[in-house]
Amino acid sequence: MSAPSSERVLEVRNLAVRIDSPDGTVHPVKGVDLDLYKGEIVGIVGESGCGKSTTVKGILKLLGPNSTVTADKIEFAGNIDIARASAKQMRHIRGEKIGFVAQNPFGSLNPIYSIERQFYEVQRAHSTGVRKARSREIALAMLRSVGIVAPERVLDGYAHQLSGGMAQRVVIALATTLSPAILMADEPTTGLDATVQAQILDLISGLVRDEGRSMLLVTHDLGVIAQYCQRVIVMYAGEVVETGPVMDVMVDPRHEYTRSLIRSVPKPGEKLNVAR
């Protein structure tokens, strides 16, 4: 695996999210700093509800209208100011600069458009004058690049005809169609069985490595972090409590919460203490 370069593709400083609801105001993300360099996969780990998804969706401005995202800086490739980008600019940044792979592929796919139409819409949204025949060629190539062996059949079909693993492959193909420099994947293998999980993680990490991309990978699984990421950000109650190269954090965790996360990973051969 090639070493990450010193070229920073994303710099986030003091990111905070506030969500107002009829039940009150919550602050799920508080003062998060984050850097992503070209060629690296950075994992964001932490228990359920600690703010991992909200951090990624806050950067991408994908949170609902009752949320407020503030930051001193969210900068793509040193020259695109995401923090101050308009909704129209964000529509171009998402897809062209940063691809997003969400937890549930069926939530990302449009149930009433064919898969072919969804590739066409992605391309059309970012450049005018896309021809349908050319869009189909690109879509076929993208589906082959994510390991789909009968891409014609998939293109002519609809989301509900796909298995979970196939649907996530299609979402990954759509997310990388415009060659974004960054991929953000939010628990991309939730709900898939273990073999398919490994295939999907191998696929996206390969797409990052082979094409010189970078990735933020949200997971609650330290095993996934150890296998796929170079650096890790540990979150707890909306804040970053620890960050560093994966091996440093695993071998010599500084924060008590990180230690407890590491202790909670079952060891091979360990007897589970389950009451009968």
Ligand SMILES: Nc1ncnc2c1ncn2[C@@H]1O[C@H](COP(=O)(O)OP(=O)(O)OP(=O)(O)O)[C@@H](O)[C@H]1O
């Ligand atoms: N729209 C919302 N309204 C109220 N609270 C919200 C909203 N969205 C998120 N939250 C709260 O913000 C906190 C962080 O949620 P988030 O989904 O970012 O956590 P997470 O670490 O990604 O968890 P998980 O691993 O379960 O996906 C949670 O306590 C959640 O309940």
